[in-house]
Amino acid sequence: MSTKPEHQREFISLITEHQAVLRAYIISLMPGSPxxxxxxxxxxxxxxxxMDQFQPGSNFRAWAFTIARFQSLNYRRKLEKQGARFLSEDLADILAEQTIEEAPKTERRIKALELCLGKLKAPDRELIERRYHSDKDLNTYAxxxxxxxxxxxxxxHRLRNNLRKCITARLRTSPLTP
Incomplete structure (x- = not known):
């Protein structure tokens, strides 16, 4: 892929689009790791x-997962030398494979969640964001x-129930597309 601005934008778009499934994949390789x-x-x-090694039109997810796998293994080995303990690599491989298989469903759920979050009133959306994307605890926010x-x-609790219903309804009405 060329480093021309339009190609960089396309590449950034691909990276951004795959952040959630990459995170899920990394978590499957390093479950419980902070x-x-x-x-x-x-x-x-x-x-x-x-970026220049990526072939446009090829499977970005597979390419990115391969890189994520090597980065996870390198990080695991570095932490193991410092005394950290992880699941065996064989078990992590099984979990990672399941994550790869579930990636299309995960992407659909994330898109449905984003759409449902977009329907929330600003104060409700802020409460959700502060609860799940902030280092501050609920008491401080209160x-x-x-x-x-x-x-x-x-x-x-009410918001999570409403989001769950919204996501379920969205997933029922749109066909599965990878």
Whole structure:
């Protein structure tokens, strides 16, 4: 792939489109590890560095998963030298293979979630984002917005149920496309 701006944009689009399934794949290779975000970041860097090696029109997901696998294995080995323990590589391979097989379904669920999140009112979307994408705990957020943590928990429960129903309805109405 050329490093022309339009090709870079296409490549960035591919990387962005595959972030969720790459993360899931890395998690399957390193279940329970707090370092999956680091491995994803390293994978993205390697993907970017090897952009010229990617053949447009070929299977980006397979190529990216191969790079993610090598990055995960390198990270695992480095951490094992420091005393960290992981599942055996054979078991991790089985989990990773299942993740690859489920990738199209995972992508559909993520797209459905994104559409359903887009339907939320701004305060509800902010609550979801703060709960799942922030280092601050719910009590701190409750203080910031002048509500009780209990009220926010009830609201989160309601929002999760509504999101689950919305996602289920979306998945029922659209055919499975990889």
């Amino acid at each position: 370092y999956t975000g680091d491995v994803l970041q390293e994978t993205n860097l390697v993907l970017w560095e090897k 203080e910031e917005v002048g509500r009780t943590a209990g009220a926010l928990r009830v609201n989160l």
